[in-house]
Amino acid sequence: MIIGIPKEIKKNEFRVASTPSAVSTFVNHGHTVLVEPNAGIGSGFLDMDYEKAGARITLREELYKNCDLLYKVKEIEALEYDLLHENQIVLTYLHSNAHLEMTNELLKRKISGICYEDVDDERGEFPMLAPMSILAGKGGFLAALYFSQSVHGGRGLLLNRITGVSIPEITIIGCGWSGVGAAELAAAFGNKVTMLDINKRAMDSAKDKLPVNVEFLFSNRENLLTCLKRTDVLINCILWPKTRKDHLVSREDLKLMRRGAVIIDVACDDAGAVETCRSTTHDDPAYYEEGILHYAVDNIPSGFAETASQMLSSATLPYALEIANQGLEEAVRRNAHLKRGLTTYRGMLTLKETADKYDIPFVDPLLAINKAQES
Ligand SMILES: NC(=O)c1ccc[n+]([C@@H]2O[C@H](COP(=O)([O-])OP(=O)(O)OC[C@H]3O[C@@H](n4cnc5c(N)ncnc54)[C@H](O)[C@@H]3O)[C@@H](O)[C@H]2O)c1
Known part of the structure; x- marks a missing residue:
């Protein structure tokens, strides 16, 4: 041929x-x-x-x-x-x-x-999708690292375990390929990482791959709100059904988040799990809603x-x-x-x-x- x-x-x-x-x-x-x-x-x-x-x-x-x-x-x-x-x-x-x-x-x-x-x-599983999801999750964490810096619009936080300074908190929703990719880097940098999922099997499988500084919680409204209030970075890695019209994180919920927190929407569904998400490009990757920086690049792997x-x-x-x-x-x-x-x-x-x-x-x-x- x-x-x-x-x-x-x-x-x-x-x-x-x-x-x-x-x-x-x-x-x-x-x-x-x-x-x-x-x-x-x-x-x-x-x-x-x-x-x-x-x-x-x-x-x-x-x-x-x-x-x-x-x-x-x-x-x-x-x-x-x-x-x-x-x-x-x-x-x-x-x-x-x-x-x-x-x-x-x-x-x-x-x-x-x-x-x-x-x-x-x-x-x-989808063997030709998974490699790009892993990369997108890792790229999502690297974007959080970048946009948490004062010179890039963030509050000036280094996402790393530093002696004498509180450890940053990272929340990842979705324990699939991209979630695990993001968690691998976030945990390796010494952050406190919390992952949420509705599927126990997905959480068990992620738990087997990740170090002990990653905590797993069932994804329900109560656990999500607890995480939203304390997190420095929220990374959305959910595979959101295309037909679903509701949101897990509403515009109103953003008001509960810490000043200068960052949302990385790897899933990148316009008004999907995160109501305020709209997909962006590598040329113009971030925007603010309710004072929260959003990053939602729809082809993160292309950066690598x-x-x-x-x-x-x-x-x-x-x-x-x-x-x-x-x-x-x-x-x-x-x-x-x-x-x-x-x-x-x-x-x-x-x-x-x-x-x-x-x-x-x-x-x-x-x-x-x-x-x-x-x-
Ligand atoms: N931005 C990019 O460049 C890029 C690149 C690759 C993939 N993606 C997207 O990232 C998304 C995730 O991909 P993946 O391969 O990691 O998917 P996946 O299927 O491996 O994982 C998704 C996880 O979300 C969980 N989930 C579903 N509903 C949930 C809820 N309400 N709360 C918490 N968890 C929930 C599922 O149980 C599953 O474990 C997809 O939409 C994919 O298209 C984006």
């Missing part, structure tokens, strides 16, 4: 889908790999590194025209629509339920879109592009290789987890959640493949 690795064009996106080392794996399996000039530059990988791994550096138009599998990081942008061709496979974070126009373009152009975010594993690209490439390589080695149809037939990620196929919408959201007819992935082969 011919695999194309383009340079991402989304603003502030420095990640690349594949490292040179992963490229050599494709080449060793007999595939041809085309890489756009400077595709890896933002992650510290030079064209020369890709060439050494066996890739051909290929201009953008030619790459899109010739590749069977377009292997990316972010969704398809409007500037890319006309470069796609019928029956091309696109493997990336598609987020079709948030991008109706893109989804319609994929359907109209008969592109086979497979998204990273819906492919699960036998434990019901080299690390993120290495983690993402390792997580996605087995799936990309399965598709390249077996062909899309066979790979989807054999792997039920990969099947879950099939979003569009030859003009049919095969992801139920997006179909329901936009009232577009849904076709089961295997049925769609059979239908296309019969016609």
Whole structure:
């Protein structure tokens, strides 16, 4: 198969889908790999590194025209629509339920879109989402460290255990991947860390991974209010249902928080678990509501592009290789987890959640493949 690795064009996106080392794996399996000039530059990988791994550096138009599998990081942008061709496979974070126009373009152009975010594993986890969540949690703590400084709008607090000074308090809601990522750094810096969750199993699993200066509390109104009153930093790491309209932390609750406290919203759901959250960018990451600094950057991992690209490439390589080695149809037939990620196929919408959201007819992935082969 011919695999194309383009340079991402989304603003502030420095990640690349594949490292040179992963490229050599494709080449060793007999595939041809085309890489756009400077595709890896933002992650510290030079064209020369890709060439050494066996890739051909290929201009953008030619790459899109010739590749069977377009292997990316972010969704398809409007500037890319006309470069796609019928029956091309696109493997990336598609987020079709948030991008109706893109989804319609994929359907109209008969592109086979497979998204990273819906492919699960036998434990019901999402192996291509988890690495970025861990990184986002860690980046969230580092943002708290930065924005707690007087020179960056904070009250001048060093989030670290210092002799003779009270230990800062960090509250993390959500004990999943990003919560554990944030807690690892917050605890390693010697802070008093409290984590809240509604799921005992998630708390037990986080407890096994974290040191003893992390306390675990059930996430209920009483425990949350106790934490809000005493915390220096609140980090929201909840996976908030898209349909939920209420909030865990309301605008009114912010008045209970300490002067100069910081809210880091890793989950970044506009008016989600935190009512006053609205997503921000790396260019303009923070804003104040009720005197509380909010940080809600929606692509935190991009700030750590080299690390993120290495983690993402390792997580996605087995799936990309399965598709390249077996062909899309066979790979989807054999792997039920990969099947879950099939979003569009030859003009049919095969992801139920997006179909329901936009009232577009849904076709089961295997049925769609059979239908296309019969016609
Ligand atoms: N900002 C970014 O750049 C970025 C990057 C990656 C992920 N994210 C987002 O971060 C969020 C969390 O991702 P994750 O992979 O850590 O999710 P996860 O599923 O691993 O963990 C979420 C946790 O929230 C808990 N939870 C649910 N409701 C709760 C409640 N009411 N109180 C307390 N805990 C509750 C769940 O039990 C679970 O343990 C997602 O929305 C994800 O999209 C953001």
